[in-house]
Amino acid sequence: MKKFLGSILISSLLLLAGCWDSLELEERAFVSGIAIDLTNDNTNNILNVTEQIVVPSGLIILPASSGSGKGYRNIVEQGRTIYEVGDIIERQEDRKLDGSHIEVVVISDEVVKDEFELADVVDIFMREKRMNREVILSIAEGSAGELLNIEPQDVKMPSQYLTQLIVGNYRLVGGDPQRFGNMQQYFLRKRSFTLPLLTTKGSSTGVELDGLAVFSGENSKMVGALKNENVDGYMLIQPMYNGAITAEYDGSFATFHIPDGTTKIKLKNKDPENLHFEFETSLDAELVETFYSEDFFAHKNMKKLEDSLKKRVESLITGTIEQVRDEYETDILGLGEHLKTKEPKIWKQVEKNWDYGENYFKDVEITLSVNIDIRETGNSVDTD
Known part of the structure; x- marks a missing residue:
């Protein structure tokens, strides 16, 4: 029993010694x-x-303190x-x-x-x-x-x-x-x-x-x-997107909430000297505000609304691509990462000169495929 108590005491002293240089808060x-x-x-x-x-x-605010x-x-x-x-x-x-x-x-x-x-x-x-x-x-x-x-x-x-x-x-x-x-x-x-x-x-x-x-x-x-619209375009081509977009509609404007947006990157060919990528962007949209009176439940008006949003999305993404690829020649679009994970053989050929050196990135072709599904248009409807 004495030996047992002695071992506990020694262990305790060793633990205390290990904390001799610790600092209090x-x-x-x-x-x-x-x-x-x-x-x-x-x-x-x-x-x-x-x-x-x-x-x-x-950081402390007491009742009697200002x-x-x-x-x-x-x-x-x-x-x-x-x-x-x-x-x-x-x-x-x-x-x-x-x-x-x-x-x-x-x-x-x-x-x-x-x-x-x-x-x-x-x-x-x-x-x-x-x-x-x-x-x-x-x-x-x-x-x-x-x-x-x-x-x-x-x-x-x-x-x-x-x-x-x-x-x-x-x-x-x-x-x-x-x-x-x-x-x-x-x-x-x-x-x-x-x-x-x-x-x-x-x-x-x-x-x-x-x-x-x-x-x-x-x-x-x-x-x-x-900045500004080019940030919006960049966010739109992320794998997941949740935001708001305002589009022009018949000389007025309509704002959409995007609760669910996705973008997939597809490689359309396998020629390292002439790479062609496609951004496939799909957005579920909700109309939250418009300065235009219209019955958007009517099919033709819904189609016009979807087309206006699609045109705006394409414009935002295109502006971002042009600045990133043509001006900065710097791949923040995820194309190199796509090659690395999906096409490792091609990536091995271009990796050391992707967006510097020979810079394959600045010469890639990028096309868009934008799909819009407006699921809600709110409660307003033209009753005339």
Whole structure:
């Protein structure tokens, strides 16, 4: 019995010894967001980094409190790497910096257009074992640090507001933004991709999701951006789509909700030098608003309505294809991925020169097959 109790005591002491260097919560400074910019004079490739640190007392609103205290504070420092900046900031803190609760990282487009490759800038976030893999990566049009200084109305922290803004907009169309957990596959396989593009220009709320930043798989640099209608066209050709489209109808307009949309990619030939793809898009639509009085239950009027929506969808997708293929010459359309999974023999022939080098992608032919099924037209009907 004494031996048994002795073994328990020794085990307990060993467990306690294993925690001798652990930190209590109050000894940690939690980072919630990071913004990365260039310095005003970037001759030495120095980064200007803003780290948003949680202030716990500012997040608590007591009944007798006005709740006016900030739930965060921003610290700005410069350095050659993100780790170096973190080390500089930590020397100013009375607590240990903890990045395990970072929600969003925002990088200025000026950083990743010419100066740096994105893969190099974010290397620490993927290499650090304790880093949260669900961190959202986004691009700022202009200053990234400015986004961490906005004053949101409904939440206490700008980083939290940015996270909710990005996720909410992606969910509207049935998608999910890029997170650090799946970025490594793009860098290692040299795959092109998009990231949410944020701006403060002309926004009544301080910031808005302005489009999608387009990155080349060759060097992970930003080559351009999709905005407005070209974002709509890009979303329409995703495997699953849920959104709204406004189409012109007899000189007026009609808005449709798309609860169920799908797109399939088909390869029409097998000649690597002359590839022909088809986007087969099928949309179930509901008419939710129109500025035109019509009995849409009548077959001829329903056909006109479907044709107007089909024409609009084709126009949106075509505009996106032209910008991505002809201007950016960068495959964010999923054609290379289709070849890799469905036609591996062809992919092996073109893989090393798909959307860079000889660039087979810029010469592919892409046609559309759009099928519209308007299942509901609402309760209004012309009774004359």
